[in-house]
Amino acid sequence: MNKVHISKCPDYDYIKVEQAVKECFEAMPEVKEKLFEGAKVLVKTNLLMRKNPEEAVTTHPAVVEAIVRYLLELGCKPIIGDSPGGPFNEWNLKGVYKAGGMNAVAENTGCELNYDTSVIEVHNDKAKLLKTMQIIKVAHDVDFVISAAKLKTHGMMTYTGAVKNLFGVIPGITKAEYHFKMNNTANFAEHLVDICEYVNPLISIIDAIDGMEGDGPSAGMKKHVGLVMASTNPYALDVAASKVAGISHELIPTIVAAEKRGLSTTDMKQFEMTGVPMNEINVEPFQLPTSINVNFVGGRVPKFMEKFVSNTFRPQPVFDHAICVGCGDCKRSCPPDIIKMVNGKPIPDLDKCIRCFCCHELCPIKAVDIKKHWLHEKLFG
Numbered sequence: 001m002n003k004v005h006i007s008k009c010p011d012y013d014y015i016k017v018e019q020a021v022k023e024c025f026e027a028m029p030e031v032k033e034k035l036f037e038g039a040k041v042l043v044k045t046n047l048l049m050r051k052n053p054e055e056a057v058t059t060h061p062a063v064v065e066a067i068v069r070y071l072l073e074l075g076c077k078p079i080i081g082d083s084p085g086g087p088f089n090e091w092n093l094k095g096v097y098k099a100g101g102m103n104a105v106a107e108n109t110g111c112e113l114n115y116d117t118s119v120i121e122v123h124n125d126k127a128k129l130l131k132t133m134q135i136i137k138v139a140h141d142v143d144f145v146i147s148a149a150k151l152k153t154h155g156m157m158t159y160t161g162a163v164k165n166l167f168g169v170i171p172g173i174t175k176a177e178y179h180f181k182m183n184n185t186a187n188f189a190e191h192l193v194d195i196c197e198y199v200n201p202l203i204s205i206i207d208a209i210d211g212m213e214g215d216g217p218s219a220g221m222k223k224h225v226g227l228v229m230a231s232t233n234p235y236a237l238d239v240a241a242s243k244v245a246g247i248s249h250e251l252i253p254t255i256v257a258a259e260k261r262g263l264s265t266t267d268m269k270q271f272e273m274t275g276v277p278m279n280e281i282n283v284e285p286f287q288l289p290t291s292i293n294v295n296f297v298g299g300r301v302p303k304f305m306e307k308f309v310s311n312t313f314r315p316q317p318v319f320d321h322a323i324c325v326g327c328g329d330c331k332r333s334c335p336p337d338i339i340k341m342v343n344g345k346p347i348p349d350l351d352k353c354i355r356c357f358c359c360h361e362l363c364p365i366k367a368v369d370i371k372k373h374w375l376h377e378k379l380f381g
């Protein structure tokens with residue numbers, strides 16, 4: 001249940017990537033056993049926004065191509081898809097596929113790129129919070145989903161990998177609605193675990209060749225790691241991948257939520273690890289996001305003060321009007337709709353801000369920064 005495979009892959013040279021991805025599949029023989037000829041498989045790629053692969057925001061096309069080719073060899077019908085930030089429509093999909101190198105993957109392999117923008121309501125009585133959810137129809141129609149994720153830090157959730165990647169099955173702006181409903185990190189994590197439990201990926205593969213540290217998932221710094229990691233248990237994979245990144249498990253709400261539900265342990269001694277041993281991996285710990293919630297550095301103020309400190313001194317989004325191009329993406333992605341465009345520039349009502357940092361995540365030109373309160377800086381650095 002907690003088997004994780006790690007392959008070395010120094011760069012995105014396709015031959016090396018294909019070998020690493022093949023090793024991942026071969027380490028999980030139960031995946032091949034389940035796949036059948038003609039099976040439709042959604043390769044749920046992280047295509048957050050229109051970014052070229054070198055920026056390390058999206059899953060690299062070489063990794064996606066290697067997954068697709070493996071599936072084609074088995075006679076499956078892979079479909080590459082995601083619901084990126086912004087509206088879930090063909091125009092937006094065309095933009096992310098082109099920028100992220102997915103058109104080339106489709107041309108090289110003949111696989112399908114998803115353009116079906118229909119949405120379906122699904123139910124899961126076993127869910128903790130999201131018993132009913134809207135998802136992109138393709139994720140429901142396929143026989144299997146593979147989570148093809150990217151190793152990055154995340155402003156709201158500290159880390160994003162196999163589990164958070166599946167938030168992309170929630171269509172376009174419905175994501176903002178879910179953010180708003182689950183407006184604290186612990187609730188939002190439960191919600192992400194519910195989505196992951198419903199999607200139930202057949203295997204999760206993390207592109208950790210180049211990851212992102214600092215203010216991920218889109219405005220951080222590229223970080224070379226040189227690995228491809230996989231597991232049939234997305235929670236265990238996130239435990240291992242965040243360990244590689246040097247991020248404490250208690251700072252990652254999805255890992256905390258999954259462990260409480262018994263979906264994975266954080267005790268890696270109970271993992272069955274194959275491939276590169278953890279003690280041979282020597283990656284400088286990832287820089288954490290500026291926005292990291294003070295609740296997660298608990299223990300540094302008395303318990304009874306944690307909520308007050310968190311609410312009063314929490315970091316906030318700051319909009320740089322000098323470089324802002326007035327595209328309005330931040331306004332459209334703001335869950336509580338508290339950003340007004342005044343003379344073409346965004347003005348947020350910070351009293352109503354839920355600190356989801358979607359504006360920071362989806363600004364195409366990094367015009368939204370995250371600033372800590374000066375006292376927060378003094379207390380927590």
Ligand code: SF4
Nearest residue numbers: 334353354356357359
């Ligand atoms: S202003 Fe930014 S951080 Fe605040 S609620 Fe809106 S999108 Fe989230």
Ligand code: SF4
Nearest residue numbers: 324325327328330363
């Ligand atoms: S801050 Fe960024 S997302 Fe918002 S309007 Fe300006 S450029 Fe667009």
